Amino acid sequence: MKQQQILVAQLQTMYPQVKFLFMGIMALTVVILNVFWDKIPLITLISWAGANLILIILRSFFLIYSENNLNLNNVRIHALIFALGSLSSGFIWASASYIFLDVDNNISLIIIVTLLLGSTAGALVTLSAYLPAFYAYSCTVLIPLAWLLITQGSPEIIQIGILVGIYLVALIGYSHAVNKNLKQFIALRFKNETLLQDFRVQRDLAEQANIEKSRYLAATSHDLRQPLHALQLYLGNLSTLNNSEQQQQLIKKSVAAGSTLNNLLTSLMDVSRLDSGELELNMRSVNLELLIADIAEEFQAIAERSGIQLTVCALPVNAFTDAMLLSRCIRNLLANAFAHASASAISIATTIHHEKQLKISIKDNGTGIKHSEKVNIFSEFYQLNNPERDKNKGLGLGLAIVKKLAVLMGHTIELETAEGAGCEFSIYLNASNLLPTKKLKSEPNIDLSGIFVVIVDDNPEICEGMALTFKNWNCEVLVAQNTQTLLGELQRLNYPAPDIIIADYRLRDNKTGVETIKRAREKFGFEIPAILVSGDTGETLIRESAGVNCHYLQKPVPPAHFKQVISSMIKKRTS
Structure with a gap:
C-alpha cells in the first residue's frame, strides 16, 4: 500500500510537466519538417510526423483521463500505459536516426544528434519521476543513434557515437539521483502528514479531555456547594443563639473553615471556567481610584490585625477593563502578599506608565522570591514555603488565576523581585477617556421584617x-x-x-x-x-x-x- 501511494504521488508530480514535454516534441517535429522538407520523400516525412502527432494526441487524452481517475487500485495499470506511451514515442524518434541521419552531411548530423540529445535531456527533467518511462524513451532513442554512429567507420563519427553512449549513461545516473530524492521527499511528506494527523488527533483528545475535566468540575461544584451552602446557613443561625464563649469560638472556627473550603472550591471553579472558555468579559471604563479604595478598605482590618502597614496611592484615572475581574486580580495579589510575603509594609499604587497606558503596582518589603522560582510563580498549584501542603495556605491557584485573567482582559502582568528585597507585581492596562459607570452602595442596618x-x-x-x-x-x-x-x-x-x-x-x-x-x-x-x-x-x-x-x-x-x-x-x- 505504501509503494502504491508513492507511485501515485510520482505520477501526480510528473503529469503537470508532461504537457510541456509534448509541446517540446511538437516543436522538434516542426523543426525536422522544416529542415528535411525537400530532402526526404514527402510520404515518408508526412508519415513520420503524422505518427508523432497521433501518438501525442492519444497520450494527451490518456493524461487527462489519468489525472482525473488515478487511485491506489489502478495506479500500476496507469503507470504501465504511460511507460508504453513513452516507449512508442521513443521508437518514433529512434526511427528519425534511420530516416533523417546522413553522416556524410554535417547539417543533418548536427541537427539530428542535437535534437535527439535535447529531447532526452527534456525527458530527464520530466520523466525521471517515473524511471520506467524515462528508460523506455531515452534508451530507445539514444542506443540506436549511438550504434549508427559507431558503426559508420569514420573515427570522428565513432567518437561522437561513444559520446552519445556516455551521455546516455550520465542521464541514467542523474535520473536515478533525481528519482531517489523525489521518492525520499514523497515518503517524508507522507510521514509528516501522518505525524500531523496524529498530532491533530492527540490535540483534539487533549482539548476534549480538558473540556470534559472542566465540565466535570463545573457539574461537581453543584453537589459540593449544596452542603456548604446549608452549612453556612446553619452556622449563621447558630451564631444568633445564646452561646457560651467557648461555643462562640467553635462557631467562629467552623465559619472560618467553611470560608476556607469555599475559597478553595471557588479557585478550582475559576480555573475550570477560564480553561473551558466560559468566562465572558464586561470591558468598560472604570475609575481605578474608587475601585482600589474599596479593595483597600476590605483589607484594612487584615492589615491592622496582622500589624502590617497598608498604604494606598491611587490616581483619579479611568482604565478600560472588566471591573469585577480586575478586582479579583488585585484581591488575589494582596491576599498573596498578606499570606506569604512576611512583610511589614504593603502598598498599592497607580501610575501613568506612558500616555495611553496605566500601571497598578502591589508592592511589599517581604522576603522576596528567588530568581529560579520566578518562572514557576504563575503556574497552577505551585506554592512556595508550603511543603506540607497546608490547605489553609490555599491551593497555589491565586497567581495562576491572576495571570489567566490578565491575559483574558488584554492586560500584562509582570513581577520584579529579588531574594530579601520584596516583590512588586505590576498590571499594565489601557487608559480610558470615557466616564466610568457609577457604583451604587448598599445601606447598613437592613431590616427585612414582614416581607x-x-x-x-x-x-x-x-x-x-x-x-x-x-x-x-x-x-x-x-x-x-x-x-x-x-x-x-x-x-x-x-x-x-x-x-x-x-x-x-x-x-x-x-x-x-x-x-x-x-x-x-x-x-x-x-x-x-x-x-x-x-x-x-x-x-x-x-x-x-x-x-x-x-x-x-x-x-x-x-x-x-x-x-x-x-x-x-x-x-x-x-x-
Whole structure:
C-alpha cells in the first residue's frame, strides 16, 4: 500500500510537466519538417510526423483521463500505459536516426544528434519521476543513434557515437539521483502528514479531555456547594443563639473553615471556567481610584490585625477593563502578599506608565522570591514555603488565576523581585477617556421584617437552613421542594403574591428554578422579584437568569449577602 501511494504521488508530480514535454516534441517535429522538407520523400516525412502527432494526441487524452481517475487500485495499470506511451514515442524518434541521419552531411548530423540529445535531456527533467518511462524513451532513442554512429567507420563519427553512449549513461545516473530524492521527499511528506494527523488527533483528545475535566468540575461544584451552602446557613443561625464563649469560638472556627473550603472550591471553579472558555468579559471604563479604595478598605482590618502597614496611592484615572475581574486580580495579589510575603509594609499604587497606558503596582518589603522560582510563580498549584501542603495556605491557584485573567482582559502582568528585597507585581492596562459607570452602595442596618419570601429548593437541609435564616429576620416564609408543590400551597392557603422568590436552578425531574419563577409570575400576573441560586458555574446560567429578569447568586451565599441583595431588589421595586 505504501509503494502504491508513492507511485501515485510520482505520477501526480510528473503529469503537470508532461504537457510541456509534448509541446517540446511538437516543436522538434516542426523543426525536422522544416529542415528535411525537400530532402526526404514527402510520404515518408508526412508519415513520420503524422505518427508523432497521433501518438501525442492519444497520450494527451490518456493524461487527462489519468489525472482525473488515478487511485491506489489502478495506479500500476496507469503507470504501465504511460511507460508504453513513452516507449512508442521513443521508437518514433529512434526511427528519425534511420530516416533523417546522413553522416556524410554535417547539417543533418548536427541537427539530428542535437535534437535527439535535447529531447532526452527534456525527458530527464520530466520523466525521471517515473524511471520506467524515462528508460523506455531515452534508451530507445539514444542506443540506436549511438550504434549508427559507431558503426559508420569514420573515427570522428565513432567518437561522437561513444559520446552519445556516455551521455546516455550520465542521464541514467542523474535520473536515478533525481528519482531517489523525489521518492525520499514523497515518503517524508507522507510521514509528516501522518505525524500531523496524529498530532491533530492527540490535540483534539487533549482539548476534549480538558473540556470534559472542566465540565466535570463545573457539574461537581453543584453537589459540593449544596452542603456548604446549608452549612453556612446553619452556622449563621447558630451564631444568633445564646452561646457560651467557648461555643462562640467553635462557631467562629467552623465559619472560618467553611470560608476556607469555599475559597478553595471557588479557585478550582475559576480555573475550570477560564480553561473551558466560559468566562465572558464586561470591558468598560472604570475609575481605578474608587475601585482600589474599596479593595483597600476590605483589607484594612487584615492589615491592622496582622500589624502590617497598608498604604494606598491611587490616581483619579479611568482604565478600560472588566471591573469585577480586575478586582479579583488585585484581591488575589494582596491576599498573596498578606499570606506569604512576611512583610511589614504593603502598598498599592497607580501610575501613568506612558500616555495611553496605566500601571497598578502591589508592592511589599517581604522576603522576596528567588530568581529560579520566578518562572514557576504563575503556574497552577505551585506554592512556595508550603511543603506540607497546608490547605489553609490555599491551593497555589491565586497567581495562576491572576495571570489567566490578565491575559483574558488584554492586560500584562509582570513581577520584579529579588531574594530579601520584596516583590512588586505590576498590571499594565489601557487608559480610558470615557466616564466610568457609577457604583451604587448598599445601606447598613437592613431590616427585612414582614416581607413574604418563597423558597424553592430540592435539598431539605437547605430549605430548613433558609427558613430558619429568614424567620430570624422576621420574614414570612413558604418553603417548597418543587414547582407543583409551591403552586399547590399558594392555591390551597390562598397566599398573596410573595415579595421575593428564591429558587434553586437545578431541581428534580430535570426541572429548573427558571420554570418555577415563570409559573409563579403567571399565577399572580406580574413580575415578582426573584433570585436564582445555583452551585453550578458558567455564563449560561447568568444569561438564562437575565432572560427572565432575575438576580443570580452562586452558592454558597452568606446570609448577610442574601439580606443585602433582597433589600436592594425590594427597594428598587417600591421606588
